[in-house]
Amino acid sequence: MKKFLLGTNWKMNKTLAEGLAYSAALMTIIGKYPQFEFFIIPPYTHLWKIKEALAAQKSPLKLGAQNMHEQDSGQFTGEISPLMLAEIGVDIIELGHSERRQYFNESDEAVNRKARAALKHGFTPLICIGEQQADKDYGVSKEMLAKQLKIALTDVPAAAIGQFWIAYEPVWAIGVAGTPAAAAYVEEIHDFLRRVLIDRYGPSGAAVPLLFGGSVNIDNARDYARLANVDGLFIGRSAWEPELFEAIMVALGTITK
Numbered sequence: 001m002k003k004f005l006l007g008t009n010w011k012m013n014k015t016l017a018e019g020l021a022y023s024a025a026l027m028t029i030i031g032k033y034p035q036f037e038f039f040i041i042p043p044y045t046h047l048w049k050i051k052e053a054l055a056a057q058k059s060p061l062k063l064g065a066q067n068m069h070e071q072d073s074g075q076f077t078g079e080i081s082p083l084m085l086a087e088i089g090v091d092i093i094e095l096g097h098s099e100r101r102q103y104f105n106e107s108d109e110a111v112n113r114k115a116r117a118a119l120k121h122g123f124t125p126l127i128c129i130g131e132q133q134a135d136k137d138y139g140v141s142k143e144m145l146a147k148q149l150k151i152a153l154t155d156v157p158a159a160a161i162g163q164f165w166i167a168y169e170p171v172w173a174i175g176v177a178g179t180p181a182a183a184a185y186v187e188e189i190h191d192f193l194r195r196v197l198i199d200r201y202g203p204s205g206a207a208v209p210l211l212f213g214g215s216v217n218i219d220n221a222r223d224y225a226r227l228a229n230v231d232g233l234f235i236g237r238s239a240w241e242p243e244l245f246e247a248i249m250v251a252l253g254t255i256t257k
């Protein structure tokens with residue numbers, strides 16, 4: 001049985017000192033919850049030190065980067081390459097988060113190039129997709145999501161199944177201004193995404209982990225986690241303190257799929 005995935009994106013939060021304290025606390029906590037596979041996605045500047053701390057404890061906590069350039073090196077001021085992240089020993093590359101799409105004009109095509117580069121370098125791309133409020137209002141959420149997903153996975157072969165994860169994060173549900181999605185809506189969309197993946201890859205598409213994110217909190221986490229097509233939760237604010245994250249682990253209990 002595959003473990004339920006549970007992770008947090010720190011976004012542009014926490015100093016290195018805060019990040020190290022958080023990581024130390026979380027490493028201790030997760031030992032009590034072997035039913036989950038955990039990951040954290042800190043800012044780039046923290047990755048080396050946190051990786052050292054994880055390695056020193058032989059922690060199963062997985063480490064991710066919030067973005068990556070698709071080229072190995074070059075004239076791309078301010079960017080970080082796959083080789084640099086491989087040197088650190090990062091496991092996961094988060095790609096296409098709605099904040100990257102919204103504030104840094106990241107396109108579906110760029111997400112695809114980065115996803116292929118991440119796979120080539122042995123990382124697990126965590127590809128984020130999500131519709132805007134206006135898409136939902138116009139009734140075109142599924143069309144938008146299918147487009148994002150299909151473009152992101154162009155030329156990603158079936159052999160890569162199991163090596164990439166998809167996070168569905170409705171833009172209208174993310175962050176302080178977000179509204180939590182109804183669980184029934186999340187299941188409808190995850191079921192749809194599952195079918196898109198099966199259309200694309202055949203039956204093996206069913207094995208692609210589908211995470212949900214956007215205003216996940218202690219009150220709604222279990223409702224989302226028990227949905228048939230939700231394989232993990234990707235959490236922001238509600239997991240930024242180790243004790244609050246642990247409260248969610250307790251609320252989730254045992255998730256059997």
Ligand code: 13P
Nearest residue numbers: 009174175214215236237
């Ligand atoms: P919030 O849980 O703070 O809404 O953020 C979710 C998110 O963006 C995870 O990537």
